[in-house]
Amino acid sequence: MSFSNLVSDIAFRDARPDDSSSQVSHQRSQTTRHSYASTAATSVSISGDISSQLHAGYNHPLSRSWQAERQLTKEMLIYPLFVTDNPDEETPIPSLPNQYRRGLNRLIPFVKSLVRKGLSSVILFGVPLHPSAKDALGTSADDPSGPVIQAIRLLRFHFPSLYIVVDVCLCEYTSHGHCGILREDGTLDNAQSVDRISDVALAYAVAGAHCVAPSDMNDGRVRAIKLKLIEAGIAHRVLLMSYSAKFSGCLYGPFRDAAGSCPSFGDRRCYQLPPGGRGLARRAIQRDVAEGADIVMVKPANSYLDIIRDAKELAKDIPIAAYQVSGEYAMIHAGAKAGVFDLKAMAFESIEGILRAGAGIVVSYFVPDFLNWLS
Numbered sequence: 001m002s003f004s005n006l007v008s009d010i011a012f013r014d015a016r017p018d019d020s021s022s023q024v025s026h027q028r029s030q031t032t033r034h035s036y037a038s039t040a041a042t043s044v045s046i047s048g049d050i051s052s053q054l055h056a057g058y059n060h061p062l063s064r065s066w067q068a069e070r071q072l073t074k075e076m077l078i079y080p081l082f083v084t085d086n087p088d089e090e091t092p093i094p095s096l097p098n099q100y101r102r103g104l105n106r107l108i109p110f111v112k113s114l115v116r117k118g119l120s121s122v123i124l125f126g127v128p129l130h131p132s133a134k135d136a137l138g139t140s141a142d143d144p145s146g147p148v149i150q151a152i153r154l155l156r157f158h159f160p161s162l163y164i165v166v167d168v169c170l171c172e173y174t175s176h177g178h179c180g181i182l183r184e185d186g187t188l189d190n191a192q193s194v195d196r197i198s199d200v201a202l203a204y205a206v207a208g209a210h211c212v213a214p215s216d217m218n219d220g221r222v223r224a225i226k227l228k229l230i231e232a233g234i235a236h237r238v239l240l241m242s243y244s245a246k247f248s249g250c251l252y253g254p255f256r257d258a259a260g261s262c263p264s265f266g267d268r269r270c271y272q273l274p275p276g277g278r279g280l281a282r283r284a285i286q287r288d289v290a291e292g293a294d295i296v297m298v299k300p301a302n303s304y305l306d307i308i309r310d311a312k313e314l315a316k317d318i319p320i321a322a323y324q325v326s327g328e329y330a331m332i333h334a335g336a337k338a339g340v341f342d343l344k345a346m347a348f349e350s351i352e353g354i355l356r357a358g359a360g361i362v363v364s365y366f367v368p369d370f371l372n373w374l375s
């Protein structure tokens with residue numbers, strides 16, 4: 001019955017007054033009214049009838065927009081920037097369409113054009129190109145004359161309203177390409193790594209970062225960073241965003257191309273989460289909240305929407321971020337190029353899913369596009 005009611009609605013809309021179909025639809029609505037009356041005693045079928053009518057809620061662009069708990073705004077977006085130690089460099093990253101590695105001289109004019117369009121926040125990744133910048137301890141990660149600390153200072157100076165997040169890890173600076181300091185047997189030395197990584201985070205914070213975001217995944221780094229920020233008296237002005245649920249897998253390939261951070265042996269499966277590990281992700285999220293994370297992040301995003309929802313429920317009182325990673329971005333570009341879908345439509349669809357799952361902050365390589373599309 002509810003189906004015929006739906007059909008009659010369509011018939012009504014399409015019918016001209018002299019059209020015989022209006023007759024049909026009139027009859028159908030008569031039937032409907034009749035069955036309402038005859039089933040009035042059973043509230044179940046009445047409510048069934050009423051709740052079958054959904055289209056009214058989204059037959060207009062405005063009412064469609066009301067259906068989303070969260071609408072994408074420019075303020076939700078964080079844009080990743082790759083900063084090299086070669087000041088005049090601007091090199092396209094082959095596996096990441098439209099993305100470049102930039103030296104400081106190229107970075108500022110580029111960021112200026114984005115700030116004009118409403119860019120609110122960036123996340124910085126250092127890309128040291130000089131081979132001497134890499135050693136077993138990742139010494140150059142907090143080099144005061146290195147690209148990241150210089151970029152923090154320059155961006156703060158040129159764009160006072162830009163919110164600066166800095167990724168904290170050693171893999172871009174270690175000769176072996178792993179995200180910490182290794183023991184002789186090639187496994188991560190957790191205590192040494194955490195000590196070093198928290199020093200690096202502190203250096204970025206002192207240089208002016210608004211937010212430090214450890215992506216190394218060593219156990220206990222959130223607590224260690226928080227304690228050093230407190231000790232330095234800057235915990236009130238530096239937000240700690242943890243890559244809490246960061247899964248291993250093949251979606252970081254283009255990033256490792258861009259950052260030159262591919263491990264020289266082995267992989268990251270001993271410190272990044274296994275893709276099926278929902279329980280581990282939930283434990284990591286709760287652990288990081290307990291250790292003082294101000295924001296928790298889930299990464300990658302589109303294959304891990306359930307984890308974003310878990311984070312939203314487990315960490316009710318803090319914002320949830322999601323990182324749409326390099327491989328996800330590259331896949332959408334490849335799909336669009338192959339004619340599978342329209343790039344803009346798919347970019348919006350992917351972000352809408354991430355917001356619906358529960359994220360309020362999204363890191364994405366699509367940010368320059370969204371700044372145009374949302375204008």
Ligand SMILES: NCc1[nH]cc(CCC(=O)O)c1CC(=O)O
Nearest residue numbers: 169215216251252255325326327
């Ligand atoms: N620890 C470094 C780091 N920080 C962010 C990303 C991935 C970002 C992306 O793929 O876009 C990675 C790569 C990795 O862990 O291998």
Ligand SMILES: [Zn+2]
Nearest residue numbers: 167168169215
């Ligand atoms: Zn990193």
Ligand SMILES: [Zn+2]
Nearest residue numbers: 169170171179
């Ligand atoms: Zn790393």
